[in-house]
Amino acid sequence: MKKVILITGASSGMGKETALKLIKEGHTVYGAARRVDQMQELVKAGGHVLELDVTNEKQIVDGVKQIIFEQEKIDVLWNNAGYGLYGAVEDIAIEDARRQFEVNLFGLARVTQEVLPYMRAQKSGTIINTSSMGGKMYTPLGAWYHATKHALEGWSDCLRLELKQFNIDVVILEPGIIATEFADVLYQPMLKNSGSGPYKNLAKSVASSTKEAYEKQGAASPSSVISQVVSRIISSKSPKTRYVKGKMAKPLMFIRKYFGDRLFDKAVMSQVKM
Numbered sequence: 001m002k003k004v005i006l007i008t009g010a011s012s013g014m015g016k017e018t019a020l021k022l023i024k025e026g027h028t029v030y031g032a033a034r035r036v037d038q039m040q041e042l043v044k045a046g047g048h049v050l051e052l053d054v055t056n057e058k059q060i061v062d063g064v065k066q067i068i069f070e071q072e073k074i075d076v077l078w079n080n081a082g083y084g085l086y087g088a089v090e091d092i093a094i095e096d097a098r099r100q101f102e103v104n105l106f107g108l109a110r111v112t113q114e115v116l117p118y119m120r121a122q123k124s125g126t127i128i129n130t131s132s133m134g135g136k137m138y139t140p141l142g143a144w145y146h147a148t149k150h151a152l153e154g155w156s157d158c159l160r161l162e163l164k165q166f167n168i169d170v171v172i173l174e175p176g177i178i179a180t181e182f183a184d185v186l187y188q189p190m191l192k193n194s195g196s197g198p199y200k201n202l203a204k205s206v207a208s209s210t211k212e213a214y215e216k217q218g219a220a221s222p223s224s225v226i227s228q229v230v231s232r233i234i235s236s237k238s239p240k241t242r243y244v245k246g247k248m249a250k251p252l253m254f255i256r257k258y259f260g261d262r263l264f265d266k267a268v269m270s271q272v273k274m
């Protein structure tokens with residue numbers, strides 16, 4: 001059954017590759033992102049693009065209204081936009097931390113609020129929220145990023161209970177290490193934030209291990225593992241509440257859940273060579 005799908009963060013990586021896959025499968029796809037110029041491939045494939053910053057109220061409202069005007073419904077919302085703010089808690093300015101929450105949680109929530117009345121009216125819909133294995137675990141210098149993903153996990157669980165009565169599914173996607181731009185927007189700002197102060201040795205070590213994790217052959221899963229699972233979620237009559245996909249996600253989340261804080265601390269820090 002062909003569906004109308006809105007994907008935020010569709011200008012690169014998982015969002016873009018998945019959008020192209022879903023267009024090819026015959027769905028009506030709206031890719032939304034700040035960088036419209038990087039989504040022209042979606043247009044050529046038969047999709048639609050929206051300039052949409054999830055922190056911009058007007059763009060959110062106008063974007064959803066456009067989809068409803070053109071398609072009269074929205075069947076699937078994939079909240080995929082987000083980024084990682086890394087650096088020591090002491091070094092990160094509070095205004096930067098607030099923006100991390102504005103994008104990763106509050107912007108996502110605002111897009112969801114705008115879509116929900118239409119899903120309720122049609123008594124169906126699927127909302128997919130991109131969390132991370134980082135929503136269930138933690139790494140050094142990632143306090144603000146992990147805080148947003150931990151918050152998103154709880155927020156999504158509550159939303160799932162609220163929307164069950166309207167036949168709307170809420171699915172949490174928990175990717176592991178995926179070959180995307182994430183590493184580039186992670187370790188370079190991290191060095192800018194903490195690479196020259198009291199946390200410089202830790203920052204340089206984490207930056208090096210992160211770069212290696214993403215660039216070493218076979219160390220990261222391709223974006224296609226996410227596009228495949230999103231396609232399955234959309235086509236499922238009863239999707240699971242959570243999907244864990246990508247390198248290191250399942251083993252690290254298993255250790256975190258069953259072996260306790262101290263052992264997990266050691267496991268994480270063993271990858272940091274200071």
